[in-house]
Amino acid sequence: MATILSGRQVSRKIYQEISEQISRFGQKRPRLVLYCSHPDNSTQAYMKSILKQGEKLNIPVQVVEASSQPFKDIMRFNNDPGISGVMVMHPLKEVDEDMVIKSISPLKDVEGRGPMNLGGVVIGETSYAPPTAEAVMEILNYYNIPIKGKDVTILGRSTTVGKPLAMLMLKKGVDGTVTVCHSRTKNIDEKARAADILVSAVGKAGFVRKSWVKDGAVVIDVGINFSDGKIVGDTDFDEVREKASAITPVPQGVGLVTTAVLFKHLVESFKRILDGGL
Numbered sequence: 001m002a003t004i005l006s007g008r009q010v011s012r013k014i015y016q017e018i019s020e021q022i023s024r025f026g027q028k029r030p031r032l033v034l035y036c037s038h039p040d041n042s043t044q045a046y047m048k049s050i051l052k053q054g055e056k057l058n059i060p061v062q063v064v065e066a067s068s069q070p071f072k073d074i075m076r077f078n079n080d081p082g083i084s085g086v087m088v089m090h091p092l093k094e095v096d097e098d099m100v101i102k103s104i105s106p107l108k109d110v111e112g113r114g115p116m117n118l119g120g121v122v123i124g125e126t127s128y129a130p131p132t133a134e135a136v137m138e139i140l141n142y143y144n145i146p147i148k149g150k151d152v153t154i155l156g157r158s159t160t161v162g163k164p165l166a167m168l169m170l171k172k173g174v175d176g177t178v179t180v181c182h183s184r185t186k187n188i189d190e191k192a193r194a195a196d197i198l199v200s201a202v203g204k205a206g207f208v209r210k211s212w213v214k215d216g217a218v219v220i221d222v223g224i225n226f227s228d229g230k231i232v233g234d235t236d237f238d239e240v241r242e243k244a245s246a247i248t249p250v251p252q253g254v255g256l257v258t259t260a261v262l263f264k265h266l267v268e269s270f271k272r273i274l275d276g277g278l
């Protein structure tokens with residue numbers, strides 16, 4: 001039976017480190033802006049969890065409604081040294097969301113969605129990786145799961161999860177051997193079965209079955225799906241845990257760590273601004 005890789009434990013460690021750093025800032029605090037126009041239900045749930053976590057950490061999180069001039073709004077945030085991070089909440093209607101994201105200063109792009117930060121991930125330089133991709137790495141590191149020389153299969157090639165995660169796994173020194181699958185991949189079950197570490201970020205409940213998992217593989221389930229009124233991942237958890245050596249649960253897995261990584265980036269940005277980065 002697989003070890004459960006608890007996102008709660010990993011996030012607790014990250015929040016502890018954040019709290020220690022914040023205690024050194026005296027009265028000063030980073031501030032996060034959630035920029036939105038018509039957040040959908042899942043975005044609203046995400047915003048709620050960020051606001052709650054901000055309160056716990058005593059970090060102000062401000063929800064700002066998009067005006068008719070979003071680029072001006074973002075410039076204002078970029079030029080305000082009191083703001084450490086800006087998140088554009090999906091969907092931002094009536095404007096090109098990608099263009100708005102690109103206008104966030106790379107220093108304040110704590111979600112690592114802009115080209116500078118994504119480019120940094122590709123060339124292996126310090127930058128903000130998308131928090132979900134980084135969360136997967138945090139979980140593997142916390143549980144001392146080796147990646148070097150391992151066959152890693154990632155199901156899903158989105159810019160926020162699959163692609164940046166492949167880059168983080170490929171980085172020199174990390175040294176995973178990575179296969180990335182998508183909706184046009186042939187024989188995806190074979191690729192999944194070849195993996196020592198299998199990551200699923202597809203967004204389909206029950207997508208990864210027991211027969212897709214090699215004996216003793218580590219399974220990281222990024223998916224968040226709703227099934228019979230419950231939140232579930234992409235894997236058939238009860239079956240897959242019999243075969244895997246370790247597995248993340250959903251909920252209480254990658255999602256909790258993603259939010260923790262976001263606040264970690266915010267504190268890093270705050271420190272860089274204090275050091276004169278703006």
Ligand SMILES: NC(=O)c1ccc[n+]([C@@H]2O[C@H](COP(=O)([O-])OP(=O)(O)OC[C@H]3O[C@@H](n4cnc5c(N)ncnc54)[C@H](OP(=O)(O)O)[C@@H]3O)[C@@H](O)[C@H]2O)c1
Pocket residue numbers: 132155156157158159160161162181182183184185188201202203204222223224225254255256258
């Ligand atoms: N835990 C967290 O913190 C967190 C954060 C972000 C997202 N998520 C969850 O992770 C999941 C993926 O999110 P995302 O934003 O990456 O989604 P996305 O942008 O929709 O990407 C989904 C990926 O899955 C691939 N895919 C879809 N159907 C497939 C199939 N039948 N066979 C193989 N590949 C298939 C798609 O392939 P194509 O590229 O060919 O279309 C795409 O690359 C969702 O459930 C989301 O809610 C969780």
